[in-house]
Amino acid sequence: MKRSVLPTIAHRLAILCYIAFALFPLFWLLKVSVTPNDLLYSEGVRLWPSRTTWDHYAFVLQxxxxxxxxxxxxxxxxxxxxxxxxxxxxxxxxxxxxxxxxxxxxxxxxxxxxxxxxxxxxxxxxxxxxxxxxxxxxxxxxxxxxxxxxxxxxxxxxxxxxxxxxxxxxxxxxxxxxxxxxxxxxxxxxxxxxxxxxxxxxxxxxxxxxxxxxxxxxxxxxxxxxxxxxxxxxxxxxxxxxxxxxxxxxxxxxxxxxxxxxxxxxxxxxxxxxxx
Amino acid sequence: MRKPWLKRLAHASEPWLYSAPSLILIIAVMLVPLVVGISYAFRDIQLLNPFSGGFIGIEHFRDLAKDAAFYTALKNTLWWTGASVILQFFFGLFLALLLDKPFWGRGLVQALVFLPWAVPSFLAGLNWAWLFNPVIGPIPHWLFALGLMDQPGNILSDPRHAMWGPIVANVWWGIPFFAITLLAALQAIPRDLYEAASIDGANWFQRFRSITLPFLAPTIAITVLLRTVWISNFADLIVVMTGGGPADRTQIVASYIFTQAFKRLDFGYASAIALVLLVLLLVYSMLIILLRQTLLNKD
Structure with a gap:
């Protein structure tokens, strides 16, 4: 039983690593796009800004x-x-x-x-x-x-x-x-x-x-x-x-x-x- | 008498009918302009100079032989292409092998890990330049925390390591290409072969070496060939991320051509550099094709 579980865990872990690597830059793109201008630099390295805004989108569309x-x-x-x-x-x-x-x-x-x-x-x-x-x-x-x-x-x-x-x-x-x-x-x-x-x-x-x-x-x-x-x-x-x-x-x-x-x-x- | 002749003609023209649309497009939009472009390499073509256009023989190539920036770019091209292709290939092959196994949610996982390919290269470059930026990007802070950097700095402005920036972006962007192509080739391998091998007691590595690799070899050869050529011609990421800097440390031949053509509007000199690159890539491709032929003949 144990012999078949370990490779499966390794397999899933490897898959997770690939997903994280593939998606992180895109996540960052999204994060920056909803960060208000005044927080852009002060909260630059946070994973998610304390406030979000759709202003950038509205500006681009209008x-x-x-x-x-x-x-x-x-x-x-x-x-x-x-x-x-x-x-x-x-x-x-x-x-x-x-x-x-x-x-x-x-x-x-x-x-x-x-x-x-x-x-x-x-x-x-x-x-x-x-x-x-x-x-x-x-x-x-x-x-x-x-x-x-x-x-x-x-x-x-x-x-x-x-x-x-x-x-x-x-x-x-x-x-x-x-x-x-x-x-x-x-x-x-x-x-x-x-x-x-x-x-x-x-x-x-x-x-x-x-x-x-x-x-x-x-x-x-x-x-x-x-x-x-x-x-x-x-x-x-x-x-x-x-x-x-x-x-x-x-x-x-x-x-x-x-x-x-x-x-x-x-x-x-x-x-x-x-x-x- | 006539009928077999007509039949023979129809038979002989059949492959041409299938290939015609592709061939006409390639000849009209690529081959003819290529010939015109090659002629530019021997002419003085500057977009902003109305008196240019004259035939100047091999003067561009003489300049090129003395151009130190060109030799730097050549060396950088080798480094950039080699590192990108090798990393993309191994990560891509590993991913394809992971995805070849059925598991719950495979469709979704495939869609997610292949997503970088859908990102426009231009945007991918900006995105990674942003990630490497110490003011707003997380990567310098991670490297600093791991002790790999003395202080959170921008790798893209560090002459020693700047090339890694575009390479990482390129690997991120190119893994899906290898994974998709190799996965498709993996799926085409008859499953019975694996079953038979398992029954005979072959372990994973033996099955990989004697079933998977031989089946993949032609696909690997052609993909690596095409990919190498593409990557050595691929200037977008470098132009967007570093512009060839700092101090030409990331300038590859393709981005050097881009600089000559679009910033200095010197199409003649740019075409001459492009011609040299073309010859080098042709030589490389011939070698790979010969290698593939020998591999195929061996079987």
Whole structure:
């Protein structure tokens, strides 16, 4: 009996350590965002301030373009995640299931895109998108972010496809289905965890991107949330309370999205285990 | 006669049809601008100077060879990337192994420990800079209480230890990435293998070494490869937390490029540095791919 209890306790303790490490900075963010300005420095190291206030939130919501930034970021991140997942499922499937001569060329091309510093692309992309009217537009951002995220998402999807036995679609094709129907109706549902993981990665990546958003967007109307936060830093450089309040609000969609994906992930994995 | 030919064409073009959307995007938005960007490395491109733009050959690279700040940045990049990747990988692998065991509330735990990944890097940087700040952050006081610091000071302004600030932030932010990828690979391992091994009397470590590791090896190779390259290109945390200071002690090549491009608006010189970094990373990747190929061929 004792032999099985000890590892379990160690396991739970280790899990608790991870949770504490993961959540403490976020807890601190929340704490600072509800600390009144006059207590910010005097009670800086306390775990919770003696008084709390929602003033920082109220200011951010009423006196800044933050609601617009928020909306723009949701549009950009969600569109990017969906488009990337569709493209990456297709190309990941191609890399996993077909053997064709140019395959290594495609893999090399995709690896290459992961190698170079994206800073290098800022000026050329600006010059290419500008005559197309795609600077200062959310569509332009979605196109750029999609291209940036497709290579990694492709590798991710490929590894999920690799984990599914080939016999499954071969059986379907013997039954008369075309390869594409087999892909859509048999293989894709089995890779739901992979699709969920891809959606999650891409959404958060697009949600966080700062560099290209800064270069391609000017003015508040099409600015995304990281650009908005940077405006906060430069305009109200010492007002950490407001910045952290904005940060907490920006965390909410990402956190919710992750919680949803999480449940889905576990569900998909369990379903897969039952079938396997 | 015609039908098999058409059929063959259809068969040959099938993988291309699947890959087309991704390939078109990558070529139009990344490859073409990359070529243009490489040409900038040999031109005098300064955003604020309307007379710039001329071809100047390898002058940027000559300047670069004499640039002491560049060599410092190169050394810092090795340190920053190595420490970040190793710590992220081991903590990530350990977390994935912990989460691979079914337990009550696993879904919630997974959501909580993966949450840092959802935090925008920019915000993560500010958040950690705040935590390291002795005026309002708790960490200096904890280190002081543990006797690791003579007085509660800011690690980010201490030339000897400043790099640990962005590294800790990066590890915090990157553990979920490794954990998610490795957990997905772990879940794909057939459970019967473990059962069979247990019946044969293999202990935990033996099962880990002869079942888990071989199954994970391809995933580990590709993840470590991609992650190393990403992290050496990842300037956000450093730019936000230290700006490369104090005295260039945390300046990595990527943040140096950022400084040249955005503060001095010298796109030509920035592109030249980027090109050197690109070549170095390509060499590194080739080595890893060769390693992976040999590992795969061995099986």
């Amino acid at each position: 006196h800044s373009a933050f609601p617009t930034f928020f909306k723009n970021s949701v549009i950009v991140a969600a569109s990017t995640a969906v488009v990337v997942t569709i493209c990456a499922s297709l190309s990941g499937y191609a890399l996993s299931r077909f053997s064709f001569r140019a395959k290594y060329l495609i893999v090399a091309l995709m690896l290459l895109t992961q190698m170079f510093p994206l800073v290098m692309l800022v000026a050329p992309i600006f010059k290419i998108l500008s005559p197309l009217g795609l600077t200062n537009s959310l569509t332009g951002l979605v196109i750029v972010y999609t291209a940036f995220n497709v290579p990694f998402a492709t590798f991710l999807m490929q590894s999920f496809f690799d984990g599914i036995p080939k016999d499954l679609e071969e059986a379907a094709m013997i039954d008369g289905a075309t390869k594409f129907i087999a892909f859509r109706q048999i293989i894709l549902p089995l890779t739901l965890p992979g699709i969920a993981a891809t959606l999650g990665f891409v959404f958060t990546a697009a949600w966080s991107e700062l560099l290209f958003a800064l270069m391609l967007i000017n003015g508040n109307s099409a600015a995304t949330f990281p650009v908005g936060l940077l405006t906060f830093v430069s305009k109200f450089s010492v007002d950490f309370g407001q910045m952290m309040a904005a940060g907490v609000m920006a965390l909410i969609p990402a956190a919710l999205f992750f919680l949803l994906i999480q449940r889905y992930l576990v569900q998909g994995l369990t379903a897969g285990a039952v079938k396997g």
